[in-house]
Amino acid sequence: AQRVTQPEKLLSVFKGAPVELKCNYSYSGSPELFWYVQYSRQRLQLLLRHISRESIKGFTADLNKGETSFHLKKPFAQEEDSAMYYCALSGAAGNKLTFGGGTRVLVKP
Amino acid sequence: EAGVTQSPTHLIKTRGQQATLRCSPISGHTSVYWYQQALGLGLQFLLWYDEGEERNRGNFPPRFSGRQFPNYSSELNVNALELEDSALYLCASSLMRDTEAFFGQGTRLTVV
Numbered sequence: 001a002q003r004v005t006q007p008e009k010l011l012s013v014f015k016g017a018p019v020e021l022k023c024n025y026s027y028s029g030s031p032e033l034f035w036y037v038q039y040s041r042q043r044l045q046l047l048l049r050h051i052s053r054e055s056i057k058g059f060t061a062d063l064n065k066g067e068t069s070f071h072l073k074k075p076f077a078q079e080e081d082s083a084m085y086y087c088a089l090s091g092a093a094g095n096k097l098t099f100g101g102g103t104r105v106l107v108k109p
Numbered sequence: 110e111a112g113v114t115q116s117p118t119h120l121i122k123t124r125g126q127q128a129t130l131r132c133s134p135i136s137g138h139t140s141v142y143w144y145q146q147a148l149g150l151g152l153q154f155l156l157w158y159d160e161g162e163e164r165n166r167g168n169f170p171p172r173f174s175g176r177q178f179p180n181y182s183s184e185l186n187v188n189a190l191e192l193e194d195s196a197l198y199l200c201a202s203s204l205m206r207d208t209e210a211f212f213g214q215g216t217r218l219t220v221v
Contacts, residue, residue, distance in 0.1 A: 034209075043112070044199065044212040086152065096142065096165050097201075097210060099152040 002027045002091045006100035013077050014108050021072040021103045023061075023087030033063055033070040034088040034097070044086070047072075057081070077107045111135070113213035115200050121219045122190050130185040130216045134202030140164075141183040142203070142210060143175060147196035155198075158183055190220045 003026040013019045025031060035047040048056045050063040050070060061072045070087060087100040114133045122128050134141050143155040154167040158177035172188040181202075187194055197217050201210035 036212075043214050044201075046209055046211075049209065096154045096157055096167070097144075097152075098154065099144075101151040 002031070002089050002098045004087050004089050004098050004100035006085075006087055006103050008103045009101065010104045010106065012106045012108065015079055016076050018073070018075050019077040019081070019105060019107075021085050021087075021105065023070045023072065023100055025068050025070065025087075025089050027068075027089060027091050029091055032090045033061070034090070035059070035061055035070075035072050036086040036088055036099075038084040038086070040083070047085070077105075079107045079109060081105060082107045113200055113202050113211050115198075115213035115216050117216060118214065119217045119219070121221060123221055124190055124192060126190050128187045128190060128194075128218055130187075130198050130200075130218070132183045132185070132200030132202075132213060134181050134183070134200075135211055138202035138204055138211070139181055140203045141177055141181065142201040143183070143185050144199040144201065145169075145196045146199060146215070147193070150196075152199070156185065187218070192220050194218060195220045 005024045007022050033050040036044050037047040038044045059074045061070050063070050084102050084104050086102045088097040090097050116131045140159040142157050145153045145155055156175050157165040161177050175185040177183045197215045199212055199215045201212045203210045
């Protein structure tokens with residue numbers, strides 16, 4: 001079975017502070033990991049995926065297979081980063097995405 | 110390029126009725142996925158269709174069903190509605206061999 005856990009439901013940080021969203025997964029094979037973001041009144045959209053190894057909007061995420069984690073980080077949070085963030089996993093079972101419960105990020109001025 | 114479109118945006122039904130939700134994928138995408146986002150339960154995978162066939166199914170009862178049409182659009186049908194079916198239903202599409210999914214705005218189903 002595949003499972004994704006996001007332990008924090010809410011993260012509140014000040015503008016300019018670092019932010020780290022935790023994501024742990026459970027999957028017996030080689031997973032593909034994603035971070036999706038949902039800004040207020042907008043649709044869910046892909047932020048980044050581990051195979052691309054990109055930095056999007058200053059965010060990075062490293063897949064740690066030993067710790068089965070895919071934490072999302074940004075060194076200097078901006079107010080526009082306030083959103084709901086979902087970690088997701090795609091395994092071999094038919095391309096479906098298994099989502100974590102989501103973390104709401106609030107960046108205060 | 111038009112994104113994934115879902116209709117209706119809101120739907121109110123009474124318990125025991127049937128609901129039909131519709132989804133049009135991005136042009137060229139053959140895979141359509143349905144997810145349920147119920148309050149407090151997060152995003153739960155419902156169904157995956159590709160090339161007109163059901164490819165995978167989440168842990169939902171048989172009264173949740175759907176289909177994919179030759180133009181790759183899709184319908185989700187929920188029979189014998191229950192109060193706990195009230196949720197935001199999201200549709201997503203992707204190219205068959207690319208797991209990046211693009212989401213629609215969702216249909217908010219309320220069962221009263």
